[in-house]
Amino acid sequence: METCSRSIEYCHFEENSPFQCYHTSESAHILYQLSNRKKPCSSCVLCLVSVNCSRQKRHWKKSATVKAVFALCRIRNIGIMAHIDAGKTTTTERMLYYSGYIRTLGDVDDGDTVTDFMVQERERGITIQSAAVTFDWKDYRINLIDTPGHVDFTLEVERCLRVLDGAVAVFDASAGVEAQTLTVWRQADKHQIPRICFLNKMDKNRASFTYAVESIKQKLKTKPLLLQLPIGEAKTFRGLVDVVTKEQMIWKPTSDLDDGKFFEQKPLLETDDPSLFQEVQDARNTLIEQVADLDDEFAELILEEHSENFDLIPSNKLQSAIRRVTLAQKAVPVLCGSALKNKGVQPLLDAITMYLPAPHERSYEFLEWYNNDDLCALAFKVLHDKCRGPLVFIRIYSGSLKPQSAVYNINKSCTERMSRLLLPFADQQIEIPSLMPGNIALAVGLKQSATGDTLVSSKASAVAAARQAGRSAGGEQRNTSDIERLLLAGVEVPEPVFFCTIEPPSMAKQQDLDNALSCLQREDPSLKVKIDPDTGQTILCGMGELHIEIIHDRIKREYGIETYLGPLQVAYRETILNAAQATDVLDKVIGDKRHFVTTELEVRPVSGERMVTKPIIEYAESVIEVLPKELQEAIENGIMNSCVQGPLLGFPVQDIDVTVQSLTVHPDTSDTMISACISRCLQKALKKAGIQILEPLMSLEITVSEDHLSAALADLAQRRGSIQEIQSRQDNKVVIAAVPLAEMMGYSTVLRSLTSGSATFTLELASYQALNSQEQSALLQRRMGLV
Numbered sequence: 001m002e003t004c005s006r007s008i009e010y011c012h013f014e015e016n017s018p019f020q021c022y023h024t025s026e027s028a029h030i031l032y033q034l035s036n037r038k039k040p041c042s043s044c045v046l047c048l049v050s051v052n053c054s055r056q057k058r059h060w061k062k063s064a065t066v067k068a069v070f071a072l073c074r075i076r077n078i079g080i081m082a083h084i085d086a087g088k089t090t091t092t093e094r095m096l097y098y099s100g101y102i103r104t105l106g107d108v109d110d111g112d113t114v115t116d117f118m119v120q121e122r123e124r125g126i127t128i129q130s131a132a133v134t135f136d137w138k139d140y141r142i143n144l145i146d147t148p149g150h151v152d153f154t155l156e157v158e159r160c161l162r163v164l165d166g167a168v169a170v171f172d173a174s175a176g177v178e179a180q181t182l183t184v185w186r187q188a189d190k191h192q193i194p195r196i197c198f199l200n201k202m203d204k205n206r207a208s209f210t211y212a213v214e215s216i217k218q219k220l221k222t223k224p225l226l227l228q229l230p231i232g233e234a235k236t237f238r239g240l241v242d243v244v245t246k247e248q249m250i251w252k253p254t255s256d257l258d259d260g261k262f263f264e265q266k267p268l269l270e271t272d273d274p275s276l277f278q279e280v281q282d283a284r285n286t287l288i289e290q291v292a293d294l295d296d297e298f299a300e301l302i303l304e305e306h307s308e309n310f311d312l313i314p315s316n317k318l319q320s321a322i323r324r325v326t327l328a329q330k331a332v333p334v335l336c337g338s339a340l341k342n343k344g345v346q347p348l349l350d351a352i353t354m355y356l357p358a359p360h361e362r363s364y365e366f367l368e369w370y371n372n373d374d375l376c377a378l379a380f381k382v383l384h385d386k387c388r389g390p391l392v393f394i395r396i397y398s399g400s401l402k403p404q405s406a407v408y409n410i411n412k413s414c415t416e417r418m419s420r421l422l423l424p425f426a427d428q429q430i431e432i433p434s435l436m437p438g439n440i441a442l443a444v445g446l447k448q449s450a451t452g453d454t455l456v457s458s459k460a461s462a463v464a465a466a467r468q469a470g471r472s473a474g475g476e477q478r479n480t481s482d483i484e485r486l487l488l489a490g491v492e493v494p495e496p497v498f499f500c501t502i503e504p505p506s507m508a509k510q511q512d513l514d515n516a517l518s519c520l521q522r523e524d525p526s527l528k529v530k531i532d533p534d535t536g537q538t539i540l541c542g543m544g545e546l547h548i549e550i551i552h553d554r555i556k557r558e559y560g561i562e563t564y565l566g567p568l569q570v571a572y573r574e575t576i577l578n579a580a581q582a583t584d585v586l587d588k589v590i591g592d593k594r595h596f597v598t599t600e601l602e603v604r605p606v607s608g609e610r611m612v613t614k615p616i617i618e619y620a621e622s623v624i625e626v627l628p629k630e631l632q633e634a635i636e637n638g639i640m641n642s643c644v645q646g647p648l649l650g651f652p653v654q655d656i657d658v659t660v661q662s663l664t665v666h667p668d669t670s671d672t673m674i675s676a677c678i679s680r681c682l683q684k685a686l687k688k689a690g691i692q693i694l695e696p697l698m699s700l701e702i703t704v705s706e707d708h709l710s711a712a713l714a715d716l717a718q719r720r721g722s723i724q725e726i727q728s729r730q731d732n733k734v735v736i737a738a739v740p741l742a743e744m745m746g747y748s749t750v751l752r753s754l755t756s757g758s759a760t761f762t763l764e765l766a767s768y769q770a771l772n773s774q775e776q777s778a779l780l781q782r783r784m785g786l787v
């Protein structure tokens with residue numbers, strides 16, 4: 001080891017490390033990651049930049065030393081995900097405390113945690129926005145994202161999962177797998193994210209390690225690898241045994257401050273507790289067999305060297321095999337603890353560094369399309385800061401980013417300049433001189449970039465990458481799909497299910513409200529804002545009652561506008577009952593040009609398991625043979641526009657097939673006129689086909705004690721609910737039902753009073769179902785103000 005003479009703080013050099021030291025400014029030096037593509041020179045491994053965190057002095061270390069850049073293999077981009085209230089925020093808070101970034105432990109119930117920093121989060125004790133926190137643990141850089149558990153904020157979870165390399169799924173050990181865990185687990189499957197399970201709340205009365213593990217096996221259909229066994233359960237829970245090393249970890253209060261920082265770690269001996277010793281021995285053998293079944297390299301090692309005695313298998317060999325199995329997503333390590341009682345979080349941090357992947361261990365097909373130095377980054381979240389404007393969270397995959405540099409936004413087709421780069425420490429940010437692949441940071445100064453946008457070095461590099469993408473797909477030519485592939489897998493924004501009007505206190509405030517809504521939309525793509533074409537009113541569309549309530553609250557607190565919300569309404573859909581045809585003629589002279597279109601369209605209902613939100617567009621052979629490409633776009637725009645507002649109640653039209661049977665267009669006709677004619681013709685055809693209103697059907701899961709079960713069921717019967725299953729979960733009953741969303745307004749208050757606050761529920765969109773004719777005419781009358 002030698003020390004770099006030009007470093008401001010200090011900087012170690014190590015032979016053959018893939019880093020090079022650069023001195024870019026007076027105040028800081030950075031390390032440049034060479035990612036095997038450039039020649040290694042004498043290299044920096046660690047670079048420390050001293051940072052002062054002046055805000056939140058009570059909470060934060062006065063001067064936290066933050067390493068500017070880490071070796072790629074020592075970075076972990078990790079998410080914490082779970083069902084609401086499983087303890088994600090509490091666990092994150094402990095991680096920050098043990099890693100030394102906060103001096104006192106915050107508590108969700110006292111509203112003083114670091115990651116739940118929005119006023120609404122602190123008041124309600126829930127996570128709404130995902131918060132990115134960067135901290136270091138034993139020479140590893142952990143970029144951790146605490147995600148919301150409430151279904152109304154599922155999109156927020158999805159958005160974050162895309163930039164993560166690994167995740168910790170937190171469970172309430174007394175409840176096992178709950179509804180929202182299943183949702184986020186499926187999301188993580190979709191993004192192929194290796195995971196670790198943490199069975200939290202082992203101190204709770206009904207906590208059961210065995211029950212929780214069984215429910216992971218059954219409901220998540222995964223293979224749990226038990227890396228720890230609890231010592232005691234519920235009130236007697238006091239520590240863990242590491243199954244791999246057979247070491248016990250016991251947390252004992254050392255002083256008045258029972259913060260769990262210090263714990264006793266020593267080998268578990270047979271004399272300590274013979275039955276626990278045997279249990280651990282058995283668990284280790286089972287673990288070895290499980291891993292050997294899933295990993296050939298480990299199986300070979302056992303067969304060749306240790307088939308006689310598993311005890312002699314070195315822990316590090318077993319750990320490496322567990323790591324390989326976890327990265328390949330063949331199984332999931334399971335750990336346990338109690339974040340609230342400060343037990344088990346340090347071993348969880350060790351497991352994150354040991355078993356979850358570094359950025360370079362994940363494979364991204366799109367990286368092949370970029371040259372080595374070319375920037376490829378994803379904007380995955382936008383926050384609005386009153387002083388600094390929009391702050392864009394960026395995950396960088398290749399190339400590097402520096403303050404004051406220009407980037408090309410592929411989604412927006414524009415070049416933007418960022419002014420500064422910041423490391424996110426919950427609501428505090430620390431300025432950094434550059435950003436290397438695998439890292440997450442905040443960019444200041446990007447005016448256009450929104451959640452989900454792909455950023456590259458320049459337009460030329462986007463075009464070159466598109467060409468490369470086209471070549472690897474086997475095509476010669478660059479086409480739209482190549483460009484689309486360059487956009488790093490878009491987040492699917494679910495359609496909102498609720499809407500209501502929103503009005504400013506006076507017309508003078510309308511502009512301010514519009515600004516606030518556009519900022520909030522850039523942050524949250526699941527929030528939709530529309531203008532009612534008949535009344536001119538602004539309409540707010542969201543994912544649930546809580547979502548709209550939070551938006552309303554934020555407009556008041558963050559933008560100082562007291563708005564009025566109209567009654568919350570359900571976002572229905574329209575579809576057609578039969579096939580029908582319609583014709584239309586548009587003949588208009590504007591200036592010296594004659595716009596002339598005649599068309600005939602046929603609509604047919606599409607049936608199937610899955611709903612088809614966008615219309616399927618087809619052309620009769622006689623049309624497609626002579627149809628120029630430019631006209632096709634105008635036709636499709638007309639069809640899409642028409643489907644946004646159905647002819648009966650103005651709700652989006654779904655599950656339809658539209659065939660263009662004939663089309664005649666005068667040469668001078670503009671595209672707008674073609675779209676208008678097609679749109680009008682389609683409305684006619686839809687009306688003729690008979691409109692069916694569809695309502696959102698929700699999947700409801702209520703966890704309720706046996707005493708209150710009948711009250712909850714009786715209430716459900718009045719809400720047109722159909723009970724699908726009643727399961728037992730420890731001492732509770734879990735009711736799974738399907739209920740129309742229209743019947744669920746204010747449900748949380750009703751359920752609370754029916755069950756004395758003991759029941760919890762989750763509500764998730766399952767499908768859309770047809771209203772019967774009585775319900776449909778009642779709805780029509782209500783909408784027309786007749787009842």
Ligand SMILES: Nc1nc2c(ncn2[C@@H]2O[C@H](COP(=O)(O)OP(=O)(O)OP(=O)(O)O)[C@@H](O)[C@H]2O)c(=O)[nH]1
Nearest residue numbers: 084085086087088089090126127149201338339340
């Ligand atoms: N008994 C017990 N309670 C815990 C534990 N961890 C968290 N809690 C409590 O569980 C509740 C929820 O904790 P949070 O950390 O906010 O859970 P969360 O998963 O972040 O919740 P959302 O962000 O709303 O999804 C709080 O009342 C915590 O005090 C634990 O280990 N044991």
